Every structure is written in structure tokens, then in C-alpha cells.
Amino acid sequence: EVQLVESGGGSVQPGGSLRLSCVASGFSFSTHEVNWVRQAPGKGLEWLSYISGGGETMYYADSVRGRFTISRDNAQNSLFLQMNSLRVEDTAVYFCARIGGSAGTFDIWGQGTMVTVPS
Amino acid sequence: DIQMTQSPSSLSASVGDRVTITCRASQSISSWLAWYQQKPGKAPKLLIYKASTLESGVPSRFSGSGSGTEFTLTISSLQPDDFATYYCQQYHSFWTFGQGTKVEIK
Numbered sequence: 001e002v003q004l005v006e007s008g009g010g011s012v013q014p015g016g017s018l019r020l021s022c023v024a025s026g027f028s029f030s031t032h033e034v035n036w037v038r039q040a041p042g043k044g045l046e047w048l049s050y051i052s053g054g055g056e057t058m059y060y061a062d063s064v065r066g067r068f069t070i071s072r073d074n075a076q077n078s079l080f081l082q083m084n085s086l087r088v089e090d091t092a093v094y095f096c097a098r099i100g101g102s103a104g105t106f107d108i109w110g111q112g113t114m115v116t117v118p119s
Numbered sequence: 120d121i122q123m124t125q126s127p128s129s130l131s132a133s134v135g136d137r138v139t140i141t142c143r144a145s146q147s148i149s150s151w152l153a154w155y156q157q158k159p160g161k162a163p164k165l166l167i168y169k170a171s172t173l174e175s176g177v178p179s180r181f182s183g184s185g186s187g188t189e190f191t192l193t194i195s196s197l198q199p200d201d202f203a204t205y206y207c208q209q210y211h212s213f214w215t216f217g218q219g220t221k222v223e224i225k
Contacts, residue, residue, distance in 0.1 A: 035214070044206065044216055044217070044218045044219045045155075045157075045163065045206055045208075045216040045219075046216070047213065047214040047215065047216065050213075050214075059213060061213075095162055095163075100165075102168075103153070103165060103168040103169075103172075103174065104151070104168060104169070104210060105151075105153045105165070105168055105208065105210045105214070106153070106155075106163070106165060106208070106214075107165050107168075107174065109162035109163055109164075110162060111161075111162055112162055
């Protein structure tokens with residue numbers, strides 16, 4: 001079964017750090033670009049970051065650039081998001097999502113992991 | 120940055136109704152437009168990509184149209200499983216989602 005499974009969420013004080021992980025299975029992870037997307041409670045979807053299959057190219061949304069770092073370990077079929085200087089407004093469910101070859105956009109999503117930064 | 124605006128934000132409909140959701144881009148995105156369905160507590164599910172191509176396994180009652188800046192998602196005959204929130208997404212330049220349209224039971 002093709003799937004992505006996130007982990008690493010939790011509660012962290014403002015200014016703190018957290019590292020999210022996303023493990024892929026059922027497909028050739030190294031040949032797919034992957035992204036992080038988040039959803040604040042009761043709100044819509046926000047794209048955060050992209051990384052190419054080989055890890056050479058990364059993009060970030062303005063809201064997280066300079067604070068979050070995306071990386072991957074293809075040998076471990078894993079994607080990461082290092083989140084530093086966390087703010088109350090970073091509270092959200094964080095999803096990893098694969099870019100499918102046919103679709104050209106996010107065809108497989110993980111179930112999400114919740115990050116809470118209390119005020 | 121490309122902004123995506125969906126309308127309406129919510130709608131009430133009955134089983135069997137034809138439902139249309141509109142998405143407008145702030146600049147031309149050609150056909151680089153996808154539609155997702157999301158149910159509470161779940162991840163989004165890809166329904167349509169390249170504006171009108173149905174993802175494998177998605178029922179044929181879903182269809183998409185448009186190009187440039189104006190797009191629509193149509194559900195030809197609403198089913199009980201279709202009550203959810205729908206998002207459009209552009210992938211012409213990075214990725215941006217619309218604010219969502221919640222489809223509720225009338």
C-alpha cells in the first residue's frame with residue numbers, strides 16, 4: 001500500500017523547536033518530490049515547503065522561511081521538517097504530501113500530526 | 120504570489136442535487152488546477168488535476184472545467200458521501216489553496 005505516515009507532533013512553548021518526520025512506503029520514495037502542508041484548527045490548507053527527489057532543491061512559504069528547514073533521507077524513505085522559533089500561529093495539523101508523476105500535484109497525503117504552540 | 124478565491128464558502132444541498140463550486144485565480148494558471156475533498160479529521164483527497172482530469176478511483180459524478188483564471192468543480196448528483204469541504208489548488212507557480220467550500224446537508 002502506498003502511504004505516508006507522519007510523526008513528531010506535540011506541544012511546545014513559543015520559541016521552541018520540534019522536528020517532524022514522514023515515512024514513506026509502497027513506492028519509490030527517492031523518485032518523488034514531497035511537500036509539507038499545514039492546517040490550523042478550523043482553517044484551510046497552507047503549503048509550507050517543497051523538496052526535490054534528490055534533495056537538491058527546496059522551496060519555502062514566506063510564513064516559515066528562515067525558521068523551518070525541510071530535508072529528506074532517501075535511504076530511510078523519510079522526510080523531515082525542522083521547526084525552530086515556533087509561534088502560537090504555527091499551531092496546526094502538519095501533513096506531508098507526495099507529488100505524483102501523472103497528477104503533477106499532491107496525490108498521496110499522510111494522516112497528519114498535530115503541533116500545538118500554546119499562548 | 121497567486122491568490123485563489125473560491126465561492127461560495129459554504130452551501131447547503133440535498134442528495135441528488137447538482138452542485139457547482141467556482142475557483143478564481145489572481146492571474147492565469149493555464150490548467151494547473153487541482154480539486155481536493157476533505158472530511159473532518161482526515162487528509163485531503165485528490166479528486167481532479169490539470170483542471171479536468173479525474174484521479175483514478177474518483178466517481179464520474181465529479182467533473183472539473185476551466186482554464187486561465189476561472190474554474191469549476193461540478194458534482195452531478197450529490198451523494199451522502201460527498202458532504203465534505205472542497206479545496207482548489209493552483210500549481211502553476213508554487214502551490215496555493217483556495218479557502219475551501221463546505222458542502223452541507225440541507
